[in-house]
Amino acid sequence: MAATVLPLRPRSSEPSLAPMLALTATAMNSVNAVILERMQSEIPLIPALAGHLIAGGGKRMRPMLTLAGAALCDYQGARHHKLAAAVEFIHTATLLHDDVVDGSDLRRGKAAANIVFGNPATVLVGDFLFSRAFELMVEDGSLKVLRILSHASAVIAEGEVDQLTAQRQVETSEERYLAIIGAKTAALFAAACRIAAVVAERSDAEERALDEYGRNLGIAFQLVDDAIDYDSSSAEMGKGKGDDFREGKMTLPVILAYARGTPEEREFWREAVAGFANSDDDLAEAVQLINRHDAVDATRERARHFAHRAIDAIAAFPAGEARSAMIEAAEFAVARRY
Amino acid sequence: MAATVLPLRPRSSEPSLAPMLALTATAMNSVNAVILERMQSEIPLIPALAGHLIAGGGKRMRPMLTLAGAALCDYQGARHHKLAAAVEFIHTATLLHDDVVDGSDLRRGKAAANIVFGNPATVLVGDFLFSRAFELMVEDGSLKVLRILSHASAVIAEGEVDQLTAQRQVETSEERYLAIIGAKTAALFAAACRIAAVVAERSDAEERALDEYGRNLGIAFQLVDDAIDYDSSSAEMGKGKGDDFREGKMTLPVILAYARGTPEEREFWREAVAGFANSDDDLAEAVQLINRHDAVDATRERARHFAHRAIDAIAAFPAGEARSAMIEAAEFAVARRY
Numbered sequence: 001m002a003a004t005v006l007p008l009r010p011r012s013s014e015p016s017l018a019p020m021l022a023l024t025a026t027a028m029n030s031v032n033a034v035i036l037e038r039m040q041s042e043i044p045l046i047p048a049l050a051g052h053l054i055a056g057g058g059k060r061m062r063p064m065l066t067l068a069g070a071a072l073c074d075y076q077g078a079r080h081h082k083l084a085a086a087v088e089f090i091h092t093a094t095l096l097h098d099d100v101v102d103g104s105d106l107r108r109g110k111a112a113a114n115i116v117f118g119n120p121a122t123v124l125v126g127d128f129l130f131s132r133a134f135e136l137m138v139e140d141g142s143l144k145v146l147r148i149l150s151h152a153s154a155v156i157a158e159g160e161v162d163q164l165t166a167q168r169q170v171e172t173s174e175e176r177y178l179a180i181i182g183a184k185t186a187a188l189f190a191a192a193c194r195i196a197a198v199v200a201e202r203s204d205a206e207e208r209a210l211d212e213y214g215r216n217l218g219i220a221f222q223l224v225d226d227a228i229d230y231d232s233s234s235a236e237m238g239k240g241k242g243d244d245f246r247e248g249k250m251t252l253p254v255i256l257a258y259a260r261g262t263p264e265e266r267e268f269w270r271e272a273v274a275g276f277a278n279s280d281d282d283l284a285e286a287v288q289l290i291n292r293h294d295a296v297d298a299t300r301e302r303a304r305h306f307a308h309r310a311i312d313a314i315a316a317f318p319a320g321e322a323r324s325a326m327i328e329a330a331e332f333a334v335a336r337r338y
Numbered sequence: 339m340a341a342t343v344l345p346l347r348p349r350s351s352e353p354s355l356a357p358m359l360a361l362t363a364t365a366m367n368s369v370n371a372v373i374l375e376r377m378q379s380e381i382p383l384i385p386a387l388a389g390h391l392i393a394g395g396g397k398r399m400r401p402m403l404t405l406a407g408a409a410l411c412d413y414q415g416a417r418h419h420k421l422a423a424a425v426e427f428i429h430t431a432t433l434l435h436d437d438v439v440d441g442s443d444l445r446r447g448k449a450a451a452n453i454v455f456g457n458p459a460t461v462l463v464g465d466f467l468f469s470r471a472f473e474l475m476v477e478d479g480s481l482k483v484l485r486i487l488s489h490a491s492a493v494i495a496e497g498e499v500d501q502l503t504a505q506r507q508v509e510t511s512e513e514r515y516l517a518i519i520g521a522k523t524a525a526l527f528a529a530a531c532r533i534a535a536v537v538a539e540r541s542d543a544e545e546r547a548l549d550e551y552g553r554n555l556g557i558a559f560q561l562v563d564d565a566i567d568y569d570s571s572s573a574e575m576g577k578g579k580g581d582d583f584r585e586g587k588m589t590l591p592v593i594l595a596y597a598r599g600t601p602e603e604r605e606f607w608r609e610a611v612a613g614f615a616n617s618d619d620d621l622a623e624a625v626q627l628i629n630r631h632d633a634v635d636a637t638r639e640r641a642r643h644f645a646h647r648a649i650d651a652i653a654a655f656p657a658g659e660a661r662s663a664m665i666e667a668a669e670f671a672v673a674r675r676y
Binding site for chain 1: 378379380381382383428431432436438439440457458459461463464465466468469470472473475479481484485488489491492494497498499500501503663
């Protein structure tokens, strides 16, 4: 929070989340206390199921962004603790519903909630956490924050439905894909950052700047997630490798490999995306085609573009620990291999 | 809305919803316009799926209660139109998720959304409608209304999870069952009524009175729904007869038949509720046992108790068209056969 100017890390070292984790560590303890307290219920299955996912790790990326944004705005109060918890609850609710929607087996390296507790409980505990998120926002009392997060929630759901509609559609364009991840992922990143400016009572321009930082960072994160699904091992990812492939999800590596492919390769993709060819051998073939056309690298290149936009969006804020940490988080988002 | 005192209908005629429908007809047109407008999205699957359920009938009971409550409070504004639509969206979202949770085949006499559109889209469109409900409330701008409905939503989800936990548990008590339906059904009835007093800026006592009317009415409605599942035909109900039986749901008719049963009958119920005996023959046997112990009549008798409490809760409001319609709605709730 101090206005001391820290040097940017020399480019030779790997960017990391460590500065942002350090920036937000104390406040995150308060957020975690709110999360633990407010996921309780007299119905024991609720904290059991919610805790399975919430205690099961995860980077707490979205609440961390609210905290970092508050630090950037030099906010001295404590309102953002509850709101960051609300953001994490919304995210957790969507993860629970996603796991049901995708029929996931793994989440964050362990059995997904739907596998352990079944689809019905997973859907309903998602609903509970979503409602709790709104209760937390109402307690805070800012209609502006409520507007931002209720709108983001509607946009997320639209993005998820849109993704479902695009599933197994080999002709999905890069534009459409960017619209989908802009909704299903980046909207909450944007809102998480924006509400920090709201509680700090900053100007509309600063609100928009934080929104743009979060939105572009969210797109970068999702692009790299999608790239990783075709270039690293399951153990590193905490989720089954090739899940996107088997589910017929048109992510950017596939969109680019298809666009750059020969007629024969396109035929392979049509079969694979339609679900007629998704064995382990087919996955190996898909990875080979994606490599042949540098589609993972191209996806990472696209991600770098959005990370740069995120970094530039907060250029007008004073240099300091918070801004440096947020810049490095954007660099980390695109450099990470897991 | 006029203060003219209408005579109570003579007890010899069947109570009906007609007076409440007449009382709220004009305002309901406005509510329906909001519902139709706000279930739209650029993602075509969203209005298609939402419309399947929303246009598919249903009594609009909950938004009607908001409108009736507003009439009772002599409210002259239009804020309650958006809020009643929000209430219906919350209800629709829970129905969509219920159908996924229960694996329902039918809803309101036609194929359930999950059957037509699949579980994934049904879960996600539920999430969308839920978010839209909060957007509508935020537009209205009352933190008090937001507090009431976000809390009700959390309680509903808790009730649904609790019901899931009680499923196939033959030892479920009447107390536990009342707690479940108080949460999963009556909480939204109560909130729908209560917010009418809030927009009309009535006293806390009047808010509580409308809350109690709605809560007791909701319990009465659910009790009669549960009774009907064991005493009328599928065509009349708009949902597969015996669904509760096959799903091993411990509703009051079963709880009472089990409590009043012989040791042999209890053995039958244990097998049936555990899911080992739920053929059509078993259903016929269940209905026979429920009849032998007057468990449907007893359930209806319990419903009458709550309907009377609902009626007494609004005794302090001035006599008139609104109060008469609300009284008759409570009488209808327990007299109906479908």
